[in-house]
Amino acid sequence: MPTKYLAQQLRSDVIKHLTMIYPSKMNELQTYRYLRIPNSDSHSLRAIAMARDHDVPIILPAAFYFASAIAPSQLVGLHPKPRPDDLAAILAGREKITRAAYRTAWSWLFKRLTVDTCYNTRLCEERRLSMIQNISLSPEDAPRLFLRGMPHEDEEDRREDSESSDSDSEYEEERVCRPCLEDWIFSERKNYKKVWNNLPLYFKLPKWEVLLKDSE
Structure with a gap:
């Protein structure tokens, strides 16, 4: 029983940690960036995998966003490698955000x-x-x-x-x-x-x- 409780508590703490780093509110995106592993671009890829493994979809948009900010030439060489469909979504999302920046954000x-x-x-x-x-x-x-x-x-x-x-x-x-x-x-x-x-x-x-x- 204690082991099961500790496992549940650990899962809860991990989820809380990830939702702080990859929030659903724009004004919170920069708040806890320091919690990410310094200079680790693969952090967002690991977050995507953990979001799927632990059924925490709310962190996916911000995690995908951080991943899309990585240069494509660098992204394909990172470990863990993203799933093929995730990699396609990251690269396509990068292009969409680029267009949105010029069309909307900087309009x-x-x-x-x-x-x-x-x-x-x-x-x-x-x-x-x-x-x-x-x-x-x-x-x-x-x-x-x-x-x-x-x-x-x-x-x-x-x-x-x-x-x-x-x-x-x-x-x-x-x-x-x-x-x-x-x-x-x-x-x-x-x-x-x-x-x-x-x-x-x-x-x-x-x-x-x-x-x-x-x-x-």
């Missing part, structure tokens, strides 16, 4: 400027073009959408730094105006959430609510 940058209260349309358009160019230089970063800061965050930091300095006008030519930045932040956060809500579907998994119910 504000590509849209025609429509903020009526924009202080300087020309400067804001130039700043957006600069951001687009920076993103296009590293297309391999697109699958790491949720593992990096949102594009607007650098601009937000720049504005806060310049507004706290004595030479505010010196930086005015280098940043988007406050109304555009606020519109950008609102759009980007909303669209990142949209991509996250669709995360299970990118890997041919059931919707979040179904996974939550199946994990109860």
Whole structure:
């Protein structure tokens, strides 16, 4: 009896540990990343296997997502090797997330400027073009959408730094105006959430609510 209890407790602890690392909420994704084995890309592959073995499907979307952020050339050489259907889902999901990043998460940058209260349309358009160019230089970063800061965050930091300095006008030519930045932040956060809500579907998994119910 004690052995059975200990086994159940161990299983419960493992599941709790995995659900912390591979959460169902976007804002928790970075919170417990330190619990993963440092520099171990295979951690997410082991998590996928454990999720299937222990019937904990709620961790699958985030585990698949972490796996999709691994370069394909590196992924195929990792151990344990993912099941063929899982490998196919990871690679297909990577492509879908890349498209979603450009189409949805970063869509504000590509849209025609429509903020009526924009202080300087020309400067804001130039700043957006600069951001687009920076993103296009590293297309391999697109699958790491949720593992990096949102594009607007650098601009937000720049504005806060310049507004706290004595030479505010010196930086005015280098940043988007406050109304555009606020519109950008609102759009980007909303669209990142949209991509996250669709995360299970990118890997041919059931919707979040179904996974939550199946994990109860």
